[in-house]
Amino acid sequence: MALINLLTKKQIEVLQSYLNDDWKYLILNGAVRAGKTVIDNYLFLLELKRIKQLAEREKEPHPQYILAGYSSNSIYTNVISSIENQFGIVMNTDRHGHYHLFGVDIVPAYTGSVRGIGAIRGMTSYGAYINEASLATHEVFQEIVQRCSVGSARIICDTNPDIPTHWLKTDYIDNHDPKARIKSFSFTIDDNTFLAKDYVDALKAATPRGMFYDRSILGQWVTGEGIVYQDFNANTMVIDDKNIPDGLSYYCGVDWGFEHPNPILLLGDDNQGNTYVVKDFTKRHKFISYWVDIAKRLQTEYGRNLIFYVDSARPDNLNEFQANGINAINANKNILPGIEYVAQKMRQGKFFIAKSASKGLLEELYQYAWDEKTGEPLKENDVRHNDRLDALRYAIYSKNKKGGFIPWN
Ligand SMILES: Nc1ncnc2c1ncn2[C@@H]1O[C@H](COP(=O)(O)OP(=O)(O)O)[C@@H](O)[C@H]1O
């Protein structure tokens, strides 16, 4: 069978570079679902074969190799189970948690925290495969590089883009010094010719414009610029209170504050994935008893099980709510995934605000801008408030996270 039936053009390019070029680092970066991990998994197997032969020549009976990924879960889903599916190879761990294939001892390392690399400390590795490399802490990445101390050791990585000042971009991908022997390939989603056209079209249409689109679809290392919620449109998304449907599935978002405004937002979802902001109870300089009263009133009106997703920064307030029989739980405060989730609702036209609840939200929406240095929204200050938007994100993201709404998560 011709290679082009098995691999995309871009993957063939990578394979040819793997086979013919002189490299120490081979870095695949770019869009989601672009075919990076599939080809890297194949290169990983080729590396293991190469290493086994090399070790035999060097009379090394026990060659070791590092398989790194953000967490044990992500290594399993992205690499191990994909290899099992792609190639029908079954990989089990031994009592040390290592995998064994083609006579090579494969040591997993978790790059999300320094603790995750205990297993590779002091090790001499014939190479490493690092999945989702930009998520690795810099220290862990450097430790892996140092462990690859066998003369001909090589490192293959794949990664999605991050901020342009990320160390992986500046120190490696942009390093064209021939002595560094770094080969990098940038993928866009259109490089993956195995994806169905309507799937790709739907993904493009649903991806919020701006940073999320430029990174996920185009594969660019960009930071956010300008307004965060670019797809928000007051003309279509702020609607008369009488047009908010009844009988929604209601829930609340809470961002604690005293000097800063303290919002409680009441939201409701219908069963088509539309989300409505129904009421906004934001006030400053109120003590917890005031908020308990509001929450109890809402409970009376919307049911005892009404969930309040609250800012986890004030466990005392959470306790007070719970002690008063209010169904309050800590919100998921993951910033970028949360924003992406809310932005996607806007992009898809599934987000609405009741006119009576819109004034403060509109003010915040129009000044909620990216910090180009950090790649996250600009922090609050005297003129800028994001309190309602935080409460909004806590509520929407926490409620829906498990639903698997974003197709590639
Ligand atoms: N060579 C290929 N042959 C068949 N399907 C492929 C191939 N490359 C990629 N795919 C499909 O595209 C999906 C996304 O590829 P993947 O490598 O996981 O993307 P990325 O790592 O860039 O996010 C895979 O799950 C698979 O279904």
Ligand SMILES: [Mg+2]
């Ligand atoms: Mg991948």
